[in-house]
Amino acid sequence: MRLLITRPLPEQVMQAAAARFEVTARTSTQPLSDAELRSALTDYDVVLPTLGDLFSAQVFADVTPRAKLLANFGVGYNHIDVAAARAAGIAVTNTPGAVTEATADVALTLMLMTARRAGEGERLVRAGQWQGWHPTQFLGAMVSGKTVGIIGMGRIGKAIARRCHYGFGMEVIYHNRSQTEAGLPARQLPLDQVLQADFVVIAVPGGPATRHLINAETLALMQPHAILINIARGDVIEESALVAHLAAGKIAGAGLDVYEREPQISPALLQMQNVTLLPHLGTAVEKVRVDMGMMALQNLIAHLEGAALPNAV
Numbered sequence: 001m002r003l004l005i006t007r008p009l010p011e012q013v014m015q016a017a018a019a020r021f022e023v024t025a026r027t028s029t030q031p032l033s034d035a036e037l038r039s040a041l042t043d044y045d046v047v048l049p050t051l052g053d054l055f056s057a058q059v060f061a062d063v064t065p066r067a068k069l070l071a072n073f074g075v076g077y078n079h080i081d082v083a084a085a086r087a088a089g090i091a092v093t094n095t096p097g098a099v100t101e102a103t104a105d106v107a108l109t110l111m112l113m114t115a116r117r118a119g120e121g122e123r124l125v126r127a128g129q130w131q132g133w134h135p136t137q138f139l140g141a142m143v144s145g146k147t148v149g150i151i152g153m154g155r156i157g158k159a160i161a162r163r164c165h166y167g168f169g170m171e172v173i174y175h176n177r178s179q180t181e182a183g184l185p186a187r188q189l190p191l192d193q194v195l196q197a198d199f200v201v202i203a204v205p206g207g208p209a210t211r212h213l214i215n216a217e218t219l220a221l222m223q224p225h226a227i228l229i230n231i232a233r234g235d236v237i238e239e240s241a242l243v244a245h246l247a248a249g250k251i252a253g254a255g256l257d258v259y260e261r262e263p264q265i266s267p268a269l270l271q272m273q274n275v276t277l278l279p280h281l282g283t284a285v286e287k288v289r290v291d292m293g294m295m296a297l298q299n300l301i302a303h304l305e306g307a308a309l310p311n312a313v
Contacts, residue, residue: 030052069303237260
């Protein structure tokens with residue numbers, strides 16, 4: 001069975017894949033081009049794609065596919081039109097669970113860095129401009145004891161809630177599209193009330209249902225001292241509206257690991273000192289990336305053996 005792996009993966013994963021499949025592995029770290037997207041579907045039995053490989057409805061419509069499975073490397077799959085894939089006879093899987101703890105860690109990293117102005121301080125030190133400690137330098141905000149509002153209480157949202165509640169004594173409120181238990185002292189509230197928190201953390205899946213969930217209207221509900229954190233998908237936030245609210249001082253800051261037009265970042269955000277910008281580090285831990293690859297491979301092997309797919313979406 002011919003397998004296309006669209007980006008370089010950890011060597012352990014590559015060896016495991018080669019033991020079961022005839023593997024073609026791209027060496028480029030860039031997403032598939034339009035032509036490559038189509039040839040992936042026509043030249044291979046199964047494909048292991050990842051973020052940025054835009055399998056749109058048009059791509060499926062343009063080909064008579066040979067491929068029967070897209071085993072996505074990552075929990076987020078909004079770059080794949082799942083309905084169009086299904087209509088073309090192609091199953092889609094993802095890698096939930098493997099990414100949870102590492103992504104939650106990055107959410108807390110962004111909260112602390114933004115509240116305590118750590119990025120701003122490090123830039124000053126590296127520029128050789130620090131003139132020593134004084135009592136009013138880089139006064140930031142406390143995280144401990146504050147209220148965190150989590151939008152999306154899935155695996156990652158719950159992991160963030162645990163860190164905030166048990167690690168920092170924060171009050172946890174959350175919004176979720178369905179009724180769910182947080183597994184700790186927390187209150188499920190409407191979105192407008194969750195946006196009143198001191199820290200608002202976005203942990204919803206990407207896709208049409210959540211695109212621009214955070215926009216000018218919802219940002220206007222946040223408090224002037226509040227900090228917005230996004231470790232979900234970039235297009236959940238209307239970036240131009242976020243820039244406008246930050247520039248006007250309507251919210252205090254933002255910590256972003258993902259961007260609406262990734263890897264392009266708004267030039268205005270790059271100039272703002274009260275914004276922490278990370279290069280999509282949510283799952284950037286070697287063990288996590290190996291676990292993600294092996295989970296994707298389990299889906300591929302299940303397909304090879306005619307078994308039920310462990311992580312079908």
